[in-house]
Amino acid sequence: MPVKCSFCRKRYERAGAYKTHLRSAQANLDIVLSSTIRNAPADVHTDRGTDLSDANEPIQHSDSDYESDPAGDTAGSEHDAPDDTLRREPETEVLEDNTYPVAAEQDDYPAAGEAIGEVKEYKQECRDLCENPWAPIASAEGFKLASWFIERKVSKTRINDYFSNGIANSTSVGFTSMHTLENLLRHLDPYSPYLQWLDGHVEEGQRTLPFFYRNVLDWVRYLLRQIAYRDDLVHAPRREYDQSGQRIYAEMHTADWWWDVQVLPRSLFYVKAY
Amino acid sequence: MSDQTNLTNFSGDKKAWPVYMTIGNVPSTIRNRPGSMAILLLGLLPIPAKLAKSSRADKLQRLINADTVRGVFKLIFAPLNGAAREGAPIDYADGKIWRCFLIMSGWIADHMENVTLHGIKSNACPKCEVHPEELGSRAGHHRARDYARYERYEHENPFLDSETHDAAHARYTNETHGIRRGQNVFQGLVRVLMPDLHKPDMLNTIYLGLFKHLRDWIQGFLKKHARQQAFDDAWKALPTYPGFFVPKKAYREVTQWHGKEMRKLGCCLLGVLTVALRQPDSTQVQPFRRALTCVRSLLDFTMMAQYRSQTPETISYMEEYATQFHETKDIFLEFRISKRTQEKADELRKGMRRQRAQMRERVPPSQRRRIRDDDREEENDQGMELIHSESNINFVKIPLISHFRDHIYMFGNIPKYSTEYGKLAHKEQIKDGWRRTNEIDAARQILSSYSRQHAIHMRILNLEFLQRAGADLPTEVVEHLEKTRPAPTPPAHRRMLNGLRDNIHDVVDLGRACDISPETICPELIRYSRLSLPPDRRLPENPAILRTLPVELLTQLEILVLAYLESGVYDIQRARCTGAQLFRNQTSRNDCVWIQAGGENMYGALRGHVPARLIALFKIRSGYM
Numbered sequence: 001m002p003v004k005c006s007f008c009r010k011r012y013e014r015a016g017a018y019k020t021h022l023r024s025a026q027a028n029l030d031i032v033l034s035s036t037i038r039n040a041p042a043d044v045h046t047d048r049g050t051d052l053s054d055a056n057e058p059i060q061h062s063d064s065d066y067e068s069d070p071a072g073d074t075a076g077s078e079h080d081a082p083d084d085t086l087r088r089e090p091e092t093e094v095l096e097d098n099t100y101p102v103a104a105e106q107d108d109y110p111a112a113g114e115a116i117g118e119v120k121e122y123k124q125e126c127r128d129l130c131e132n133p134w135a136p137i138a139s140a141e142g143f144k145l146a147s148w149f150i151e152r153k154v155s156k157t158r159i160n161d162y163f164s165n166g167i168a169n170s171t172s173v174g175f176t177s178m179h180t181l182e183n184l185l186r187h188l189d190p191y192s193p194y195l196q197w198l199d200g201h202v203e204e205g206q207r208t209l210p211f212f213y214r215n216v217l218d219w220v221r222y223l224l225r226q227i228a229y230r231d232d233l234v235h236a237p238r239r240e241y242d243q244s245g246q247r248i249y250a251e252m253h254t255a256d257w258w259w260d261v262q263v264l265p266r267s268l269f270y271v272k273a274y
Numbered sequence: 275m276s277d278q279t280n281l282t283n284f285s286g287d288k289k290a291w292p293v294y295m296t297i298g299n300v301p302s303t304i305r306n307r308p309g310s311m312a313i314l315l316l317g318l319l320p321i322p323a324k325l326a327k328s329s330r331a332d333k334l335q336r337l338i339n340a341d342t343v344r345g346v347f348k349l350i351f352a353p354l355n356g357a358a359r360e361g362a363p364i365d366y367a368d369g370k371i372w373r374c375f376l377i378m379s380g381w382i383a384d385h386m387e388n389v390t391l392h393g394i395k396s397n398a399c400p401k402c403e404v405h406p407e408e409l410g411s412r413a414g415h416h417r418a419r420d421y422a423r424y425e426r427y428e429h430e431n432p433f434l435d436s437e438t439h440d441a442a443h444a445r446y447t448n449e450t451h452g453i454r455r456g457q458n459v460f461q462g463l464v465r466v467l468m469p470d471l472h473k474p475d476m477l478n479t480i481y482l483g484l485f486k487h488l489r490d491w492i493q494g495f496l497k498k499h500a501r502q503q504a505f506d507d508a509w510k511a512l513p514t515y516p517g518f519f520v521p522k523k524a525y526r527e528v529t530q531w532h533g534k535e536m537r538k539l540g541c542c543l544l545g546v547l548t549v550a551l552r553q554p555d556s557t558q559v560q561p562f563r564r565a566l567t568c569v570r571s572l573l574d575f576t577m578m579a580q581y582r583s584q585t586p587e588t589i590s591y592m593e594e595y596a597t598q599f600h601e602t603k604d605i606f607l608e609f610r611i612s613k614r615t616q617e618k619a620d621e622l623r624k625g626m627r628r629q630r631a632q633m634r635e636r637v638p639p640s641q642r643r644r645i646r647d648d649d650r651e652e653e654n655d656q657g658m659e660l661i662h663s664e665s666n667i668n669f670v671k672i673p674l675i676s677h678f679r680d681h682i683y684m685f686g687n688i689p690k691y692s693t694e695y696g697k698l699a700h701k702e703q704i705k706d707g708w709r710r711t712n713e714i715d716a717a718r719q720i721l722s723s724y725s726r727q728h729a730i731h732m733r734i735l736n737l738e739f740l741q742r743a744g745a746d747l748p749t750e751v752v753e754h755l756e757k758t759r760p761a762p763t764p765p766a767h768r769r770m771l772n773g774l775r776d777n778i779h780d781v782v783d784l785g786r787a788c789d790i791s792p793e794t795i796c797p798e799l800i801r802y803s804r805l806s807l808p809p810d811r812r813l814p815e816n817p818a819i820l821r822t823l824p825v826e827l828l829t830q831l832e833i834l835v836l837a838y839l840e841s842g843v844y845d846i847q848r849a850r851c852t853g854a855q856l857f858r859n860q861t862s863r864n865d866c867v868w869i870q871a872g873g874e875n876m877y878g879a880l881r882g883h884v885p886a887r888l889i890a891l892f893k894i895r896s897g898y899m
Contacts, residue, residue, distance in 0.1 A: 122369035213317035228735035250583030
């Protein structure tokens with residue numbers, strides 16, 4: 001069934017041609033038309049598939065997908081009221097751009113990064129963590145109990161109460177009071193020295209105000225040392241392009257700033273100096 | 275290898291001024307997830323005493339305060355400089371030591387916080403030198419702030435309060451550039467451009483900033499054109515829809531708006547406004563069109579700004595919307611009227627009346643009415659003119675949105691810099707800890723309480739990673755991890771029906787519940803099954819058999835929807851349908867959904883979909899299963 005353009009009486013047999021026409025002729029038009037509710041994620045996936053092959057696939061350039069202007073056309077005779085309100089539903093907005101532009105090409109920063117050595121204890125630490133996952137807490141029960149206490153925000157007195165009442169089987173748990181638990185938790189994080197708190201005081205008239213801070217450098221060392229983030233870490237800037245060759249700006253490493261401040265290894269040269 | 279640090283700062287609780295930090299190497303989707311523990315407290319700052327406005331002693335105190343804050347920041351940032359200049363060897367999670375350059379890339383804060391930290395005036399833009407009186411115009415062509423120059427300047431003119439010519443000049447420069455004495459706390463960081471530190475923030479700039487004003491303007495606009503009732507009617511008639519919560523109060527009755535409500539307002543505002551401004555008379559066509567264009571371009575801008583990945587094309591659209599907003603915003607100018615302007619307008623009107631009374635003393639009664647009308651028109655015109663020339667849309671959020679474009683080019687998408695994540699960290703790391711303290715020496719207790727939690731969490735995260743990486747872990751560990759995992763990821767491609775109703779057993783019951791006779795339902799069901807269902811799942815064609823099949827009536831359909839601009843994350847949307855029964859003792863809920871009613875090429879751009887209301891959710895089981 002041919003579609004008639006609502007602005008200029010042209011008729012189109014195919015959706016693709018109609019869309020191209022809309023995009024070129026009605027570029028200044030408005031309401032982003034919520035295409036559809038693609039309820040089933042299954043649909044979504046098929047759409048993603050076609051995206052790659054077909055550049056005219058409607059959802060890809062959702063923002064250029066416009067509908068007639070109910071604003072300019074305040075008489076709004078063709079559209080009845082609920083229709084207009086529905087058009088701006090949030091979910092449809094969400095759904096129509098469900099294609100995270102897949103980087104078709106990318107361009108890595110050349111020769112970024114320089115490893116200057118190996119961490120000696122690294123392998124040993126990984127092995128330790130596998131072999132003795134709850135260290136320094138003796139057992140899985142102990143760890144579970146401890147994490148339950150802490151995460152459920154059980155107060156100190158109640159924890160002590162719990163042990164003094166004799167409900168607990170403290171031999172398998174490995175701690176007998178809040179005090180011993182605290183000591184254990186202090187050693188739970190092998191890198192906690194990195195997160196040491198420093199304190200200072202500010203004199204202000206009659207009163208002294210305390211403040212607390214961590215060493216920024218150690219703080220970064222701590223985060224980078226956590227293997228939980230290992231595979232997600234980004235080391236170097238990168239330029240990504242979509243199918244039509246347009247640059248994609250998404251995460252920080254895909255934008256210009258990082259590219260500009262990236263420092264080459266000493267063996268090459270410094271690119272940037274402020 | 276350089277390494278970006280991305281700082282989050284948030285001040286809210288009176289007793290805490292925490293500074294958070296996170297690193298840019300962890301992608302934003304991961305670090306901003308609440309469970310990732312990647313946004314960590316870096317410091318708790320001292321809170322200087324709050325001062326009343328302007329007295330000479332307080333001025334001094336204010337300077338001291340600014341210096342204090344600056345000193346503390348200097349202390350905290352001190353290790354950064356060496357690392358940014360020369361790089362620092364850092365043990366990496368992959369077992370290698372890397373040379374890392376730590377460079378601060380951004381500072382996320384609300385406007386008042388930025389004002390304090392950058393040492394600017396509250397009506398100045400932290401990024402560029404836009405004059406306070408030009409805030410409403412399109413900024414962007416203004417010179418970027420050069421904080422180093424300000425400092426030099428202040429150094430050269432230490433006696434700003436003296437009466438010399440130089441001091442007066444310096445005061446004037448400070449005034450026009452909107453800087454205060456006491457400098458930027460980020461001064462002196464290596465490889466950091468200070469204006470770049472400021473990050474756009476959707477929550478404060480758009481939702482709590484521009485939308486708040488927009489709301490007032492629309493109110494005023496509706497009042498002027500007597501469309502308030504129509505607006506409220508449309509507002510109240512908003513249909514329920516999964517993921518959208520329906521406003522319970524009339525628009526005018528809502529006194530407090532939260533960020534979430536503002537977001538919902540953004541979703542439905544244009545539709546409601548369009549309905550309310552239907553059928554304008556001849557004088558209203560132009561203003562209505564202009565108002566709608568203005569609102570629409572602002573909303574479109576907001577939508578575009580939220581994209582998690584941008585291309586030059588999307589950015590150019592965003593810019594277009596911003597331009598359109600600037601071109602049309604003068605329609606709302608009259609609702610930015612200040613008291614002073616209103617007084618002036620009233621005076622003008624009175625003056626005109628007086629003048630007229632003196633001029634024409636004898637007018638024949640026949641002409642009196644016509645003349646009065648003319649007079650009134652003239653009065654209105656003049657008053658309007660005055661109001662337009664006196665009021666302005668100058669507030670600081672406007673230049674901020676004009677920096678969005680450059681920010682995307684420099685730093686990528688905008689939502690990842692939202693202050694919301696700071697708020698979240700605030701709750702977890704400060705407020706929860708605060709509640710557990712005995713309020714004596716609270717800071718220390720907050721810190722230690724959170725470190726305990728953090729240690730446990732981090733251990734779990736590391737173990738989880740090892741499990742994913744295929745390390746050989748004891749079974750009890752795996753079991754524990756399975757249990758603690760926050761939400762098991764729902765199986766994709768599935769829709770779940772929930773909320774079984776008891777008293778429905780077959781098609782006849784179903785018909786009774788929906789108030790449709792079985793004679794109508796059965797043929798429809800059969801037609802549907804013949805057209806849309808695969809052969810092995812079709813219903814029996816005989817209505818008599820169909821009536822005997824067991825039917826379940828349900829109230830909720832859970833639909834997995836791909837999250838906004840994400841690839842593997844799903845949101846669950848719940849389409850509810852309670853039929854005629856009440857939902858949670860409120861009104862009954864029959865959500866709206868889009869249904870595929872034709873081919874892709876039907877209904878123009880709706881692509882074959884039409885909106886509809888759910889009447890019933892049911893399931894028919896054929897006898898064999």
